[in-house]
Amino acid sequence: MKAIISRGFKPIDSPSPENSARRWTLKEKLLLGMTPRQYFGQAVCNPFNWVLGLIFLIGIPLLIYRFAFGLGSVTHSSYDYPWGLLLGFGLFVMVPLSASGFLLGTAVNIFGRHDLHHIERLALLNGLLGYFFAVVFLIADLGQPWRLPYPMFVAFGTGAVLFLVAWHVSTYLSVQIAEVSEGFFEWMGWPQAVKFVKRITVGLTVSAIILSTLHQGALGALFTYAPGKLHPLWYAAEFQWIHFFCSSIAAGLCMVIVVSTIIKKTMAWRCDAGFLDNLDAQTLTLAKGACMALITYFAIKMLAVAHDNEWAYLATGWGLWFLFELAFGILVPLVIMSYGIRHKRAGIARLGAVATVLGIALNRLNCALIAFNWRLYQEVPHWAEVMLCVTIFAFYIVVYRAILYRLPILYSWKAKEAHAPEAVRERIPFGVSVRPSHHQVFRTRD
C-alpha cells in the first residue's frame, strides 16, 4: 500500500473525484479508487496478509471441524472448567478492551472534550468491533447460534446476571452501530441519515454509559456466583463488578492507544493530518485517563483484599501470582505512563498502554481460567482452542482493517453534502421518519 501511495495514489476521501461532478460508485469506494488489479496487487504484496492467510488456512478448517464434531473436540473445557479460552479470552478480554467506545463518546459528547474528537470515531469502531467479535467468540463456543436470542425472545431468566449481560450487550451493539453509522452514512453519501444520527448522539451516548457500566460490571458479577471456586484474592463479592468496570476504563482507553499506534506505524496513508498531528497529544490525554482509572482500580483491589482480610493469602504461591498481576498489570504500566505524561513523551505512554492492555487481559484470564478452580486442578487450553481464538482474532483484524481503509474513521470525509440534497428519508434506520425541518436545515454547518 505504501508503495502505491508513494507513486502518488490518493485513496478516496470525498464523495466525488476532484474537479468532477461525477460521484464515486460504490465499487470504486470499496476499492479505494484503485482498479481491482491494483487492489489485489497491493494486498498480495503485504506480508501481513500472508500471515493472515496462513492462520485462516489452519483456522477455518478447524472452525468447521468444531461445528461438525462439537466443542468437546477442540477444547479442554470440562465439567469442572465450563469456560475455556474461547470465553475466557473472547468474551472476558474482548469486552473490556472494547470499552473505548463509550469512554470516548462520553468524553467528547458529554464532557465536551472536543480535543479528542479526532480519535473518537476510532474508539467507537474499536468498541463496536470488539463487541461484535465477542459475540462471534460466543457463537464459536456455544455452537448453537440459533439459540443465542433465546434470552431476548423465548425464555427469560430475569433475575440472572447473564440476562443483564445478554440484553445490555445486544442493545449496546445496536447503540454502537448507530454511533459508528455516522461515518458510514457520510461515506455512502446519505446526509439526512448523518444529521439524524447527530441529533440523537447525546441520547445514544448516555445509554451507552448506562449499558456499559452495567454489563462491564456484570461480567465481573458473574464470578460472584462462584465464591468457592475463584481464588479469594480475585474474588470480592462486593467489589467484583466495580473491579471489572474500573479496569475496563483503563483497558478501553489503552486499547485505543495501542490500535492508534499500530495505525500510525502501518496505515499512516489513510490518516489525515488532523489525526496524525493530534495523535501524540490525544495519546497523552487518554493515558492520563487510563492512569486515573488504574490508580482507582489498584486502590479498590487493595480495598477488597483488606475488606475480606485476605492478606495471609499473599504469602502463598497464588499470592505471588496475584502480586505479579498487580505489579506488571497495574503498577508498572502506571509508572511508565505517568513518566510518559510527565515528560510529554507519547512513545513511552504507548508502551505503558500496551502493558495495561496485557495486564487487564491477564486479570480476566486469571478470573476465568487460571485462578478459577484453584482448589481443583489447572486447565491448560487445548491447542485447537488457542488456534480458534487466533483465527477469530485474525478475522477481527481483517474486518477492522477493511473498515479503517474505507470509512472516514481516521480521516474526515470531505463532504459537500449541503450542495447535494438527496432524498434518503426511506433509508433512515430505526423506522423513524425524520422530516427535514426548518430547524435542521439551518443548523447544517458545512
Next chain:
Amino acid sequence: MSGISRRKFLAASMAGSAAATLSLTSGAFGAALLEGYPDGMGVLVDMTRCIGCRSCEAACNKEQQLPAPEMAFDDPAAFDYSYHAGQKRRTTEAAYTVVNRYEIQGEEQPVYRKIQCNHCNEPACLTSCFVNAYTKTKEGAVMFNDKVCVGCRTCMVACPFNIPAYSYSSAFNPVVKKCVFCHETRLKNGLPPACVEICPQEALTFGNRRDLIKIAHQRINDNPGRYVDHLYGEKELGGTSWMYLSSVPFEQLAFDTTLGREPIISNVKGFLGAVPMVLAIWPALFTGFHLLATKNKHGEGHQADHPIQEDDKQ
C-alpha cells in the same frame, strides 16, 4: 425465609431494568421465585450404610435413558479411576449420579459417597440461568428444561457442588444435563427416585425434607459414636433437599465444608442491587454533566449537533 423476599425484589428490579432500558412489556417476565416448599421431598444419604454396590448408578442410567457406560456398573475398578491427578469421578452428561470410594485412615472399611444434584432450596444454577431453564418444583426437585438451554454453562460455574454437566460431545444441540430427582417419571407421581428405590441398604431414605431432618438428628442421637454430629445439607447454602450423614468428618470425603449458610445468590446481591441505581441515576447525572460541560463553550452545543466540522476547519 428472608431469601425469598430478597430474590423476589432482585428479580423484580432486574425485570424493571430491562423494561426501563428497553420499554419491554413486563408481563412477559415470569421471575423464578422459590419458596422453601413445605411439602418438598428430600433424600437422606446415610453414608454409614452405603456399601458401594453402585446399583443407584445403574438404576439412574436406566431411568434417565442415559448412554451405556464404558465400564459395567458392577465393576469395582470404577472406584480406582481418577482424572487430573487424583480427581475422583464426578457427574457427567452420561452419569447423573456417581458413587466414589474413600479410604479413610484409621477406618477398617472404606466410606462411599454418592453424588448427584443436591436439589438446593435456593439453587445457584436456577438463579444464574438467563433463560430460566431451571425450576424448583413444589415436590423439591430442581428441574432442568433443555429445550431453552443456550449452553452458556453459567450454572456449572455457579453450582457449588459441581453437578451440572454439559454435552460437550454434541455438535448440534449441546446443553446442560443433570439429575432431576426423577421428577417427571416418578417424583410427581409420588414415587421415590430410581436410585432410592433400588438401594439395597436403604442408605437413601426418601421422605418429606422436614421429617428427614428430624430422622437424621434422631439417628445421630440414638447412635452415639456412629455419626459426626452434622447433617450436611440441612443448613448449607440455605439448605438442600438431599442431605448427608457421615461417620467421618465431611471434609475427608471431599465435601466442601466452607460453603456457609447463605445461598449463592446472596453473593450477587451487591451487584443486582446496584442495577436499578445505575439505571435511575446515570441518565440524569450524565445529561447534567453534558449540560454543564458544554453550555458555555459552544452556546447551544448541547443540542447534540456537534461542531466537529467546525473544529476541522480550525
Next chain:
Amino acid sequence: MADLKRTKIALMFFLAVGVGSGAAALGMDLPETVLLNSLSRYYDGVSFDHALHEQVADCASCHHHTTGMPSQDPDCMRCHAGAAEMGVVACRDCHAAEPFSAGYLKAKKADTHRYHTDQLGLKGAYHQSCLGCHQAMGAPIGCLDCHQRNQAGDELFRAGALSSAGPAASR
C-alpha cells in the same frame, strides 16, 4: 467397627456353647429355608438357609426385639403391652416392602403417636441385617454371593455379556 468386632466375638461364643440350638428348645417350628423373593426384579429369589444360620447365630441377632414372645422391655411395653404371642416372626411383619410409597409415607405421617418413624423397609432390613453380620463374621459379602442376577439385572448393570471396557467416568 469396634462394635462389630464385639458382636463377632459374642456370636462365636454363642456358637461355641451351642446356644444356636436354643431356638429349638423354645419349642418352635423352625423353617429349613426361607425364600426371599418379594423383590426379585433384577435377581432371582434367594433361598435363605434358615437351618444353617440357626447354627451360627443367635435368633435375636436377626429377630431383634422379639422372637415371638411379647417383649418384656419396658420401653416396648408402653405400646406393645397387650401383644399376643406370634407364631411366625417374619421380617415383613414390621418392615414395609415399599417404605417410600406415597401411601406409606402418608400413613406414617398421619400416625402422630408413631414411635418408629425411622423404620427400615424390608429390603433395607434384610441387607443391613445380613450384610452387617456377614461382614463381621467374614462371610461372603458380594452381591452375587447370595443373589443370582437375572437377564434384567445384567441389562441394568450393563454387565455380563452387555459390558464394555473402560471406566464409566468423566472427561
